[in-house]
Amino acid sequence: MKSAFQIGKIAGIPVRLHLTFLAIIPVIAYIFAITSVPFFGKLYGFGAVEPPLIRWIYSFVFAILLFVCVGLHELGHSMVAMRYGIKIKSITLYIIGGVAAMEEIPRKPSKEALMAVAGPAVSGAIGAICIILGSKLPIILNNGHPFTTLLWTLGIINIILMGFNLIPAFPMDGGRILRAGLATKMPYVAATRQAASIGKIFAVIMGLMGVIPITYGQPINPWLIIIASFIYIGASEEAKATSISVSLEGVQVKDIMSTDLQTVSPDMTVRELLNMMFHEKHRSYPVLQNNKLAGIVTLTDVQKVDKEIRDSTNVGDIMVKKIYVIEPHAGASEAMKKMVTMRIRRLPVMENGNLVGVLSRSDLLRAVELCSE
């Protein structure tokens, strides 16, 4: 199922919207349509704008602009990354904000810190420009003009966005800056672990702040709780992923792949394949036709075939023809990433069009265990 779709490209980077994002636009528009708070002599929120039609138009425009700003924040990270030669695969806007998917980041503290600072710097700059314009415009427009409110509100929210992202809670930008700082004094994995622990403490505090109002008979703050759990999970996952990719550093696919190749032919029947799986205890096989890799067949594919027709169905009919492969000289951590993102358990290893081995998740996990010893 496609959960995100592309809306365009900026600087060659595909920009995508996640479906959850579409749900949040009306929510944000609603929140700002019922909010109107004086802030340094100007109004924050469109609650006082009349008539209602104009109020809602401004609120929706604001919600969309807010996410444009979130996209620009991610673009800030991406631009610095690209200067360091890192490829950016995409920028996706989710319900909780933007995420730039990039290749492995070089583990160089100074580069990482600059990349992390770039996003909040963009938010801060947008915020400053909007606030300056918002405070100068009333000289031309009148003070209560909704356009002034739009600039003022957008300016304030961008400053909040900058401040929030700078909280040293890994995996937020501030946490990355913190890790870069720690990494100048200790090994990278240890620095990540420490930054992740600090991130988790912040997450717990944030979560408590979201729940505590209930003890005063006030409603809980769902946003704080959502963001807190996002930070907590993100911190644990990033710490794990970093220690895996660091321990697999320098390990190539060819070092850990299985080379005793068991392959099957597309003409084999499903019944014969099932017997083979039963005796050899493998869950999947590469399918070879005229010595060329034609597909891959797994136990799951076999289970989809009705028992009565297993004698008359061939492997060629049920195999998966869309196969992801990897080169023997590729890094083991790259293979790991490919398996996780494509949700596959085995990768055929190809060299010059020939199948030379198979790499499974268990091969990788064994390597991680051995390398971290």
Ligand code: ZN
């Ligand atoms: Zn950021």
